[in-house]
Amino acid sequence: MNISILPVNVDDLLRCRGVEPERVEFKASWDPATTGPQVLRTICAFANDYHNLNGGYVVIGVEERNGQAMLPPTGLSAEQVDVAQKWIRGHCNRLDPPYQPVTDRP
Numbered sequence: 516m517n518i519s520i521l522p523v524n525v526d527d528l529l530r531c532r533g534v535e536p537e538r539v540e541f542k543a544s545w546d547p548a549t550t551g552p553q554v555l556r557t558i559c560a561f562a563n564d565y566h567n568l569n570g571g572y573v574v575i576g577v578e579e580r581n582g583q584a585m586l587p588p589t590g591l592s593a594e595q596v597d598v599a600q601k602w603i604r605g606h607c608n609r610l611d612p613p614y615q616p617v618t619d620r621p
Contacts, residue, residue, distance in 0.1 A: 520619050521572075528572055529584045538571035541579035545591055545599040550575070555606055562614055573616075575599055596620050 519525060527533050540557045542550050554573050561571035576595075578585040591599065600618045607614045 520617065536582050540573045541577045541584055542575045543578040545575050545595050547602050551602055554603060558607065558616055
C-alpha cells in the first residue's frame, strides 16, 4: 500500500475534483531537454501564486487532452521517475530564490 504525502487524493487530482484545473499541469512523458524546462516554468508560475491558490501540481506521465487527463495514465518507469525527480530538484536549487517542490510517486 502506497501512502501519498500529497494533500489531495491522486484520483481526485487526475480528475481535477477539489482542485481547479488551472492548478494542474499534465505532462505525458519525461525528457530533460524538453519537458524539464516546461516543468521549471510551470513550477515558477505556481510559486508566484498571484491569486493565492496555494500553488499547483505538475503530473508527469499523464497525457492531457483539452485540459483533461487521458485515463488510464501511461505513467513512467521507476527509473524515469527517479531521473525526473533528481533533475527537477537539482534545477529548482538553481532558481532564485531556490525552491524545493514536494515530489511524490503513486
